[in-house]
Amino acid sequence: MVSFDGFRIEDGSPIYLQILLFVKRGIVAGCIRNGDELPSRRVLSSFLGVNPNTVQKAYRLLEEECLIQSRAGAKSYMVLDKAKVDRIRRELLEYHARSAINAMRQMGISKAEALSVIDMFWES
Amino acid sequence: MVSFDGFRIEDGSPIYLQILLFVKRGIVAGCIRNGDELPSRRVLSSFLGVNPNTVQKAYRLLEEECLIQSRAGAKSYMVLDKAKVDRIRRELLEYHARSAINAMRQMGISKAEALSVIDMFWES
DNA sequence: ACAACTGTATTATATGAGTAATACGGTTGT
DNA sequence: ACAACCGTATTACTCATATAATACAGTTGT
Known part of the structure; x- marks a missing residue:
């Protein structure tokens, strides 16, 4: 499960971009690996104290870069090589x-x- | 006269902050000095292709940091030490x-x- | 004095970011 | 089967950024 411990919101850039960059840095650091499950939109938005739509926007961008895969109804997970x-x-x-x-x-x-x-x- | 040659608008941060940072970097670099005149709000906004209000917002922030001085009707100039x-x-x-x-x-x-x-x- | 500038202020509009409250249908575990 | 999740979508609202069009009063050079 991809962990968002240590993630802190900073102002100056959109939150959905901060989430996107946090995941990308985790991928490079090796603590986010192929096949890892992501927290659901609702769970993560609640954990970060932001709106579900904001998390969804970040996840959508990750999917457009083919870094995660989402199926309606099921958990999303990392697709990396x-x-x-x-x-x-x-x-x-x-x-x-x-x-x-x-x-x-x-x-x-x-x-x-x-x-x-x-x-x-x-x-x- | 403070020159804005080489200034290019980038997206990702507000234009008025980009202007503020451009001036501050020029101050550190030494190409903007105490007593230098600034282009008027109208002239600079026309040169940069942005709205006069956007330039005014940057100049207001510079004045709040006591880096420039403005008198109604007259040119603004740098106040540095x-x-x-x-x-x-x-x-x-x-x-x-x-x-x-x-x-x-x-x-x-x-x-x-x-x-x-x-x-x-x-x-x- | 006076024209041409200056700084400052106001009102209106448009857009993107973020929030809020729902709704719908698919999946998963029991 | 069914409850409890999941992803996805929609509408409405607030706020900051940026634009647009003016207006007014102060200064400066001639």
Whole structure:
């Protein structure tokens, strides 16, 4: 069963995207595996304190990326293979790296200082 | 005169926040200095292709942080000193570093690999 | 003085995100 | 068979973002 322990809602981006990213990061980290069952829309929305429609929107996007499979009436579960995991890993790494790099470059930060800042903030 | 050359609207976060961050990064980079005049609300909104109210919202937030000064009828201009610049530099560095670090840690990426990814994507 | 700007304010409309309350039909375990 | 789940769909509401069209008063340069 895919666990959402440790998931905390942050403002600044839509909740359904935060759920999508949480699942993708779990896939890359290896704690979400092929065949794992997902909590139902109702159960997860109650656990997170959000609306069932919000969870449904995240699950729909996961299904459109062929990462989960849903049948009306039954539980949804993960459908993964090595190619998909590799694709998501590259997608997320590039996205997060580029976001931080672009911002720091616009601030006039040097590569050396950027690396030093990442090193310094890594713990905690 | 503060220049908005190179500013490109991206979706995913409110435009008025993108303007706010663009100015703050310019302050840290040193290309926006104390006393610099800002383009008027009308001129900038026309240049960016957005609504004057959107620019006004960004300028209002800048004024609430005491980074610009506005008098009805006259041009707005930057009001900066070393303490403010240092504060913004620390604020932005910590924000961008923590965002990337948290995401990568949730992906199970090691500090060494994170540094290597930043190093690899820095050029481009 | 006066035209051309400036900042500021108001009202209205549209869209997307999120909530709320239901409803319908399929599956699963007992 | 049947109760208790499940996924899916619909309608209505609130709120923030963004746009649009004005309006008014203050400043600035000539």
